[in-house]
Amino acid sequence: MIVDAPPAPTRRRVPIGTALCWVAVGPTAAWATVRLVGLDRGPLVQALAFTPYVAGWNVLALTLTLALRRWWPAAVAALAAVALLGAVVPRALAAPQPAVTGPTLRLLTANLLAGAADASTLVELVRRHRVDVLTVQEFTPAAQAALDRAGLDRLLPYRSLGARAGANGSGLYSRWPVSDAGVRDNRGGWRFSQAYGTLAVPGAPPVRIESAHPSAPSALDQVGAWHADLVAQPPATPDGGLRILAGDFNSTLDHAPLRALLRTGYVDAADATGTGLTGTWGPYDGDLIPPVTIDHVLVDRRIAADGVTVFDLAGTDHRPVLATLRLPAA
Secondary structure: OOOOOOOOOOOOOOOHHHHHHHHHHHHHHHHHHHHHHOOOOOOHHHHHOOHHHHHHHHHHHHHHHHHOOOHHHHHHHHHHHHHHHHHHHHHHOEOOOOOOOOOEEEEEEEEOOOOOOOHHHHHHHHHHOOOOEEEEEOOOHHHHHHHHHOOHHHHOOEEEEEOOOOOOOEEEEEOOOEEEEEEEEOOOOOOOEEEEEEEOOOOOOOEEEEEEOOOOOOOHHHHHHHHHHHHOOOOOOOOOOEEEEEEEOOOOOOOHHHHHHHOOOEEEHHHHEOOOOOOOEOHHHOOOOOOEOOEEEEEEOOOEEEEEEEOOOOOOOEOOEEEEEEOOOO
């Protein structure tokens, strides 16, 4: 008697639509986890700067899963959307400001790309917008001379300057007298410097302003220096004097060390005014890089932010940021 062999078991195939949904959803779900947990490590540091773009892609992935009725991928995509959009969308929404009655302070910050930025355009921005304080990074002796030739010495005569060749210099210019001025060096790999000083603004308490420039996570061996420089930034002093940090932080609000600095008592002026998604670094010198927001004005929570505007400046890959602030009354 011949007995037929049992049929060979067949491997269950995943439908193409389901596989496509998981391919679309999986990376964004992993990204959301990294962002929530704050795993700023290695190559993830640079990647996290592009979180707003991933949040937008995740919305498309969620739409795909719903259209194809793939409910498990859709559920994962929905959770990722809550995490990513919850982190990103508030930057486009203005927040309530403290009720203060002191004077207005207009602060402009600009990275000059080793002094290559157009000095005349920068001085014209100062003049046109009646800027009271200018902080500059990558500030060179040649840039200092060019700014004064363009008339900055007459507009902002008080200063704390540390011009240096290359990208390490820093400067602080003011309409009002500056005391306790100086320049400190970050200890990270790039050893960027930070000029600082205390301003005597008429009608307001003294305010300490520093031109911030932590190290850049430009390579894997620089990530530790980047983290150390951010941790070493001066914290806010909620029970002490007013502080403002303004400059190129080489970080976005999706980086955990910058968020930790904010928790000491700072507010990001762009985030507070609903302009926190405006790009300040990336394609502005011709590189094909999506814009990201790494230049910030961090202000003491007792200071109100009325508005933030970003400008173009030839010769640099950064865009100057103008913050209009209101200080508490003296």
